Amino acid sequence: MLDESAKLLDDKSVKLLVMERLSFLPSGARLVMENGEALTKEQLIDHVKKSDETGEEYAEMELLYLRNTVKRYVPK
């Protein structure tokens, strides 16, 4: 589990990685949010750029997936 207190997007390389991955999203896709909104690729990139709570959680989701992928495919 990731450290929830850490600010992932303070790390410029993480921010660039997340924004790069976001750039490949299909234009029609929307991420459903708890307040009823559904965020576009451009809106998500803005949140990541601003390093706000939504951007930070999106980065956490991406890094969690990448770390679990490494665990699945790379032997210890």
Next chain:
Amino acid sequence: MKFLITRPEFDDATLYLSEFSKKIIDFAKGKGFQVLDCVHAKANKKQVSRWLSEKKPELVMFNGHASDEFITGHKYEPIIRLEDAGLIEDKIVYARACNCGKTLGKLFDNKKIGAFIGYERRFRFWINPSFTHSPQDDPCCAQVLDASNQIALALLKGVTAQEAHQRGITAYNKIIENLERSDAPQELRFILPSINWNATYQVCYGNQNACL
């Protein structure tokens, strides 16, 4: 036996969850359950509380927005707060809603009868707005919502809460495995982090052996 389900329908998120819940309702009816369907405006606190206390459903599924403090129904009306836990603590509950696992769910931790399956963080899924007229055809969400449906379907089949929880995680992991194959369609790979997220933060509290 009785199965209560909440299906608020007032935004894209709740509309999609409601639509995908129809498969669960059909299955429950086929198995002979009396379905207490709190759909649309019926997903309100008065109706839900009344059916929980009077009809005493053995299985409850909440769809909707939620927080650490409550699960909401139609138009964000809180229908179950932490202080209402007594209404559901002897039941098997699946909450397809954000965050409520870490507070409401944990209240089940020392219960000998009831069980709670839910999410400790946000429940994540993607949609494509061009499918809002037919959510079940939306490829962005169909796999993840069908996977989460497996939890309710397993509970209706009579498996234990722990087994239903595990079947949900297995269904998520199966999607990940399929989409990561080299011959899988690349255009859906962006949903992988959200599926991994839901699988990671899905929790099961209470009596792990609880079943119908």
